Amino acid sequence: MAQMNMKEAIRDAMRVELKRDPNVLLFGEDVGKVGGVFRATEGLQAEFGEDRVFDTPLAESAIGGLAVGMGIQGFRPIAEIQFVGFIYEAMDQMFIQAARMRYRSGGRYNSPIVFRTPFGGGVKAAELHTDSLEGLAVQTPGIKVVIPSNPYDAKGLLISAIRDNDPVFFMEHLNLYHAFRTEVPEGEYTVEIGKANVVREGSDVTIIAYGLMVHTAVKAADELEKKGIKAEVIDLRSLVPLDIDTIVASIQKTNRAIVVQEAQKTSGVAAEVIAQINEKAILHLEAPVLRVAGPDTVYPFAQVEDAWLPTVARISAAVQKVLDF
């Protein structure tokens, strides 16, 4: 098995699928010759040719719409939106047109598209490059939303996304691209979309997270362990569909939970997770489920980013609060 970082794993997933299925296409701004601003697609144009892997003009709505049009003609586009803040330009095509193609055509057409985009804070990028905009996608019926937290999952989930006959919004955390390497199998394998992963077992409290926050949550759990508190950490992996069963099973054991997200607090993924916990597991709870999230401001300029993002200390404090309730 090879050791890969998350970026290499993502590239490998695309390579495997470009090779396997001639209908898979990859396009976006600067993805071709130089392989993208993060080199996530490096070498793919050289390997598969300009017909399959190509640069587009600078126009996100057109990138999204091109994917929709090609999708209904039998291609399986992987469309890259260069940075997350630019999805607004493509939102009509991604979240309205692609997401309701199956519905509008009564199943005659579908959108077998993956929209890939990097996001995620802590890298001091320019404005609108790092915001956690998954909540917008999650509010959109008809599109799946996947956020991997490690190289193994990233490759397996991306292959699943490419093979999925519905549109998938695949978000890649900037701070995880090069963070660490893990064993990643060569060739094909899939990780099922819609299945959460219990990354750390514990009996006192459940910490639910996704993306980079899984790692912050694990660090917090390590800290808590020193105080004798055993936290279970769940990596959601996909936000739509949401694996509520794994969450409920955990809460039945721990009776307490918190949800961690980088995104602003109000009406986000954490709020949805808590609503579903209330619907399915309220009698198992010993305390209200708390959120650790960014405050309801715009994603801040670089200067205050580190203070703004959820920290180990804030997660630990929230855990302490639900334990002391």
Place this chain on the structure above:
Amino acid sequence: MSKVLSKLPYEVQTEPVTPLSVLSLDGEVVNPDEMPELTDDQLKEIMYRMVFTRTWDDRAVNLGRQGRLGFYAPVSGQEAAMIGSEYALNKDDFICPGYRDIPQLVWHGLPMYQAFLYSRGHQHGGQIPEDVHVLMPQIIIGAQILHATGVAMAFKKKNEKRVAITYTGDGGSSEGDFYEGMNFAGAFKLPVIYVVQNNGYAITTPYAKQTAAHSVAHKALAAGIKGVQVDGMDVLAVIKAVRDAAERGRNGEGATLIELLTYRYRAHSMADDTTKYRTKDEEAEWAPKDPLIRFGKYLESKGLWSEEDTTRVKEEAKATVNEQIKKAEAVEKMTVEGLIDSMFETTPQHLEEQKADFK
């Protein structure tokens, strides 16, 4: 068999255009009719600003490498486009810039230390002083084009003899916002100038992959506004074109799209490597068009500039940049509480509560 017409009588034709130049590569006036009216002092001022800006750009790149600046998009090569176009404006004309257009902002009145603060990711960088008529640099490519269109409509409705100017690149001219803005300006006959600095690349994507249009200037045709192509390495041609466009705007004659053919010597931003997508030949082809050399030769021939002037301005620029970066570094750091209070005129209760997490 009917004859196949190479050109159908009803086919819309557009011929390639010839860009406007005033100076030759040797700094001789080749197009005296288009020479903008400028006093000797003004000519020297323009050169001063270009040399200053080149030095400042060099310093900024170094400061970036030292981690004293954050996001920064280099400008060397584009001085004639940036400085000439700003110089052609009145102080109360309004600038809606893209992320690279920091020099225009500073020469229009934004204190340099604030430009540095913006780069360092500090909110105060965008707190534009009352008497400076600019927006902070826009990150979303194309968004500023629509803002300029709105500002121009406001000027028109208020009967003010002011124009709005906005900048983007050849890449930006592919965005939907670009077409939508120009189309509005045509339909409402607005006093706005759309400047496209065509430096041949959008990050790594070359012009030929960006559009099949002969020129960006042609894109004005469909919007029903005036479109011109200008040698963007020739500061006098730039000034002439922008002055004309501003005059047309002020006279109620509507909008202009100005394509400035230019070149940036450095990479798109601090992060990419030009050797992966540009050739040495291409760089060599652009080198003699350098706006500083060319305009410098012209001024030297008139006895208005010398090597010593360049040295003096460089020293002055270095000293200013040093002083301004120190000033930026001395500004108090932002806090999350301050950020929360900047969201609404009166901070609502739920946000007041959220401050508790950041005490």
